[in-house]
Amino acid sequence: MTDEMQTFLSPATHGFVRIACVTPKVHIADPQANLAEHISLAKRADEAGADLVVFPELSLSAYAIDDLFTQEVLLESCKEALEALIRESENIRSILIVGVPLIISGAIYNCAAILHRGNCIGIVPKTYLPNYREYYEKRYFASGSQLMGEAPMLKDSKGRGYALFVDSKVPVFRAYGFEAFSFGVEICEDVWSPVTPSTRLALNGATIIVNLSASPVVVGKSRARKRLCAATSERLICCYAYSAAGPGESTTDLAWDGQSLIYEMGDLLAEGERFTSDTMTLADIDVNRIIQDRLRNGTFNDARVFSAANQDMFRTFSYTPHNLTDFHRSVPRFPYVPADKERLDEDCYEAFNIQVHGLMQRLSTSHTQNVVIGISGGLDSTHAVIVACKAFDRLGIPRTNIHGYTMPGFGTSTGSRNDALKLMKALGISSEVLDIRPAAKRMLLDIGHPFSRGERVYDVNFENVQAGLRTDFLFRLAGEKKGFVVGTGDLSELALGWCTYGVGDHMSHYNVNCGAPKTLIQHLIRWAAAKEFDARTGRILQSVLEREISPELVPIEAGVIQRTEDKVGPYELQDFNLYYITRYGLKPSKVAFLSYQAWKDKYTLPEIRKWLELFLLRFFTLSQFKRSAVPNGPKLISGGALSPRGDWRAPSDGNAKIWLDELKANVPE
Structure with missing residues (x-):
């Protein structure tokens, strides 16, 4: 050593x-x-x-x-x-x-x-x-x-x-x-x-x-x-x-x-x-x-x-510190998810009900009987719709007033589309399929994107056209239904800026998931499947949990398998980083040390350093302007909200230099 x-x-x-x-x-x-x-x-x-x-x-x-x-x-x-x-x-x-x-x-x-x-x-x-x-x-x-x-x-x-x-x-x-x-x-x-x-x-x-x-x-x-x-x-x-x-x-x-x-x-x-x-x-x-x-x-x-x-x-x-490398402290891998089953059950109960009651209040004060949700078959939209179902049940509003739309694009897989349709049917909400590809092709043509000329160019703009159109449709549909859009983006995406500004997971009328990190949402869905829904719905929810996280925006025939975690890092590591950076303001080198103690049998120190460096860059430099304009949504975790009206307030035009410098100076490569 x-x-x-x-x-x-x-x-x-x-x-x-x-x-x-x-x-x-x-x-x-x-x-x-x-x-x-x-x-x-x-x-x-x-x-x-x-x-x-x-x-x-x-x-x-x-x-x-x-x-x-x-x-x-x-x-x-x-x-x-x-x-x-x-x-x-x-x-x-x-x-x-x-x-x-x-x-x-x-x-x-x-x-x-x-x-x-x-x-x-x-x-x-x-x-x-x-x-x-x-x-x-x-x-x-x-x-x-x-x-x-x-x-x-x-x-x-x-x-x-x-x-x-x-x-x-x-x-x-x-x-x-x-x-x-x-x-x-x-x-x-x-x-x-x-x-x-x-x-x-x-x-x-x-x-x-x-x-x-x-x-x-x-x-x-x-x-x-x-x-x-x-x-x-x-x-x-x-x-x-x-x-x-x-x-x-x-x-x-x-x-x-x-x-x-x-x-x-x-x-x-x-x-x-x-x-x-x-x-x-x-x-x-x-x-x-x-x-x-x-x-x-x-x-x-x-x-x-x-x-x-x-x-x-x-x-x-006087104080002479020891130089031993043993560590007498357990570092939870999932700081947002208690290891104790009884406490996890209690936390899921509280978090789920906070989300449900937050949405109930918004429905009551706005005198609204209808909501619109885009349902992809992924984790976040699945959780948002089951929260909406329980809010409507407790208010005595029929679930058919929840209008779910699955909006297939160029990269939508058959599995996620089928799960979305099965889920909406099992929940008893209103469901429709709205194919955004014709509108997307028209927009790509109008803006002169190479895809409209038959070229296989699948860049960020190609993806954002699809994300933006989905949001456009949802907001206009909310007007037609005399309701509002329920957002689906989670805390982890907000921290990493993994959302297109003003559209998609970023914007809605009320976001039930904004306080839930990705690692917790998985447990919330699992808890709800066991505690709040019938066995048939539970099996569909389990299927959603087993699917790999992907934006599904690039055509399948392109031969590119889009894995979100290939871009932003493993959510289990990034949620760990998010917790210690925002909750306690620890130095990056100390976060890396704690992460290594928790994850050393799965990730090497260079891997931990690589993804922490990306987290710091995205969190401090690339994402704050998005967080400065997020819609309302319930806070779930003490010290863990990123709303500018809550726990985290920062300049939109900051930079990550001093955090990156500290990491590079004190964590071996």
């Missing part, structure tokens, strides 16, 4: 921070035995490339030791173990976050100590102390909410003593030269509080929040933790890493399960095995994506301002 490829394939190159939540075997009130467990796990995590290693609450002492926390020998032994771990950390690249009881300003505090390269760079005390049911923490500990003082004298790896100032503001720790890598610490009960330290930490700039926990387990507790961590990471637009104490804790009346959870903006990235010890749960966190999402969220910035957050309050640390 070349150095260039090594650099490209390292997650650290693309702004990923690797977290390890570890669960050591707990030795009750035996800090030296716990120290040995910590050293072993810290070295394993460092070898695995971890940047942050998160231990459980009070990991050096154990949690369930009750009044032993007030024993001088225990507290001294914990301090000695902490100093020994500080010395061991000198040769460990990872940042270690460990739990330890410490005497500060004459009281005992439940603390997290942040260790790095032979020093303790911070002490964070627990704010909220549970004192109900089985919890008695106020019996031993003081709350860190008002702490103003110094940590006990600690010795660094050189044996030099130093004191660390601690206050109630709970600082954010930030890496030199990598501001997006910034983290804060809270401890167990802190996340259960109505007012959490994590809120202040996130508003002060922390992209990662870690929680050291020793929460005992009862039936259903693990689900509650997951709900809390998921909601916190989504609400605060951050990563939330939770590391709980496990086997070995005292079981006088309670048990511990060692649950490890790592969430990013509501999504579970990794979960450790419960009821085991000496384990490590790894995940690569996309901190740059977190920053990008915060930039797009004005409410987050308002909350920062209203709360008087102090983003200048940081403790900085």
Whole structure:
């Protein structure tokens, strides 16, 4: 592997921070035995490339030791173990976050100590102390909410003593030269509080929040933790890493399960095995994506301002990224299509009904009882007509008021034409065949196109004459039927500009598909076939799904098989690119890295780079003027609409230079 490829394939190159939540075997009130467990796990995590290693609450002492926390020998032994771990950390690249009881300003505090390269760079005390049911923490500990003082004298790896100032503001720790890598610490009960330290930490700039926990387990507790961590990471637009104490804790009346959870903006990235010890749960966190999402969220910035957050309050640390090429994160191939069947079913239900109700509203407010749809037998027009059928059903309008036209041109195949006719018949809509070839020949003759002189010239203008005539007929037919044209063009075509301006898939009176990417439409049709229509219609819909995507504009006898994806790239790759470029604004090189992680067993890196380069060119340079004039249509996906009235607004005369330059400079050929 070349150095260039090594650099490209390292997650650290693309702004990923690797977290390890570890669960050591707990030795009750035996800090030296716990120290040995910590050293072993810290070295394993460092070898695995971890940047942050998160231990459980009070990991050096154990949690369930009750009044032993007030024993001088225990507290001294914990301090000695902490100093020994500080010395061991000198040769460990990872940042270690460990739990330890410490005497500060004459009281005992439940603390997290942040260790790095032979020093303790911070002490964070627990704010909220549970004192109900089985919890008695106020019996031993003081709350860190008002702490103003110094940590006990600690010795660094050189044996030099130093004191660390601690206050109630709970600082954010930030890496030199990598501001997006910034983290804060809270401890167990802190996340259960109505007012959490994590809120202040996130508003002060922390992209990662870690929680050291020793929460005992009862039936259903693990689900509650997951709900809390998921909601916190989504609400605060951050990563939330939770590391709980496990086997070995005292079981006088309670048990511990060692649950490890790592969430990013509501999504579970990794979960450790419960009821085991000496384990490590790894995940690569996309901190740059977190920053990008915060930039797009004005409410987050308002909350920062209203709360008087102090983003200048940081403790900085040196950061040496790993150069490993393994990747601890699952990258979905189809970001618009959930892999989980239950969630996919729910998403299809919602998307389909959004489309249906959007069309119902337009029909109601325009007092219209008729629509016109051009039906080719392809994916998009098929989906548009089944949406229209359900809208008419729910409004109590007969389906015969849906006027479907299949308009064969010079390249229309028998299969697609037959599917279109079968579909219209099965759905019970009005159907007609309108052959556009005579009109097309006349127009080609009038404009002096070589085809009219018998030459086999099948250029873009030859294709656009057919597309334009279909639209002309549909709009005039809508006037005759006293209705409007339902559009069929999808989100993927809009992103790539794969539509003729003002005609075809670009223009209509209302477009039900404008928010649906191509990869999702296939699943929507499959879902509707199973859930909304009879078996006969379902078989026809399945036939449509099996046909290769083609504009069918060039005569079959020309010997040219038109495949749309030969021109614009595989839709599965281009939908992937669309998602990460528009939803998160990621650099092209990072999109290529993620695409490679998702698709490397099907596409080579040069292929991924080639189609991403085409996407950038078409999206930023060739297509925006078309998107600036699109008709109304329902938004389906958060952050995924390309209407100029919605999520994406851009100059019609922009260019793709800086995106193309970034791609070429950072992605190996």
